[in-house]
Amino acid sequence: MIAICRPRSSRARCTTITALVxxxxLAALGAAADLAVRHTLPQEVYRLDERVARQWCVAARTVPPSRLPDxxxxxxxxxxVQITDARGTVLTASAAARDRPALLGLPPGPGDPVARLSSKQHMIVAVRAGPTRxxxxxxxxxxxxxxxxxxxLECLLVALVLALAAGVTAVAWTALGRLGARGLRDADKPVDQQAGPPADPPATR
Structure with a gap:
């Protein structure tokens, strides 16, 4: 009875330690991933928006407002996308933003020609088309x-961490169980089988 209980207790302790580790x-990796995504993803969105805005800056700077496409x-x-004058009045806009008020309340100044704002619904980039006011x-x-x-994002990462930790725990439990069963089988073998076949006597001359 003692020989059966000891492997089970050791198996449980080792599995618990493995699960905690x-x-x-995984929690540390999940926290690092959360910080990386929250830093990288907005920067990528802003970069894409600013690239589109700078493409239209050329037209806004060189084409009269009355000749801009609408x-x-x-x-x-x-x-x-909206093109506004320096006071924020919409000159022209894309179809989705055509009937909306100005997307940006306070335009960027000449000293800081790029403005970035975010909310729960939208991320906005405003680029001044020239150095003047x-x-x-x-x-x-x-x-x-x-x-x-x-x-x-945090909920997804927590679910992923728990799923991976559960998988590692299950693998450790199974592996330790197999090792314990193998140890019990070896302990039940007769001593002569555990020691192996007897060695051949040395040859005599």
Whole structure:
């Protein structure tokens, strides 16, 4: 009875230690992933929006407002673009932003020609088309990624960490069980089988 209980107790202790170590390591990796995503994803969205805004800055700077296309033709994931004057009055816009008020309340100044704002619904980039105060402004709005809303990202990472920790625990439990069963089988063998076949006597001359 004692020989049966000891492997089970050792198996449980080793599995618990393995689970705690796995959970600690995976939790640290999950926290690092959360910080990386929350830093990298907004920067990527802002970079895309600013690239589109700078493409329209050339037209806003060189084409008179009356000759700008209305609505502005767009392609890709971005569908909300407005070109405003220095006071924020909308001169022209894409089809999705045509009937909306100005997407940006306070335009960027000449000393800081790029403005970035974010909310739960949209991430906005505004770029002044020129160095003067009267230069038009191109405003691009992009829907905020779902991962950045609330605690969606954290919930996904917690679920992933728990699933991986559970998988590691199950593997450790199974592996330790097999090792314990093998040890019991070896303990039940007769002594002569455990020691192996007897060695051949030395040859005599």
């Amino acid at each position: 796995a959970l600690t390591v 609505p502005l033709p767009l392609s890709g994931d971005i569908d909300m 009267t230069a038009p402004i191109v405003v691009v709005s992009h829907p905020t990624p779902a991962l950045l809303n609330g605690h969606v």
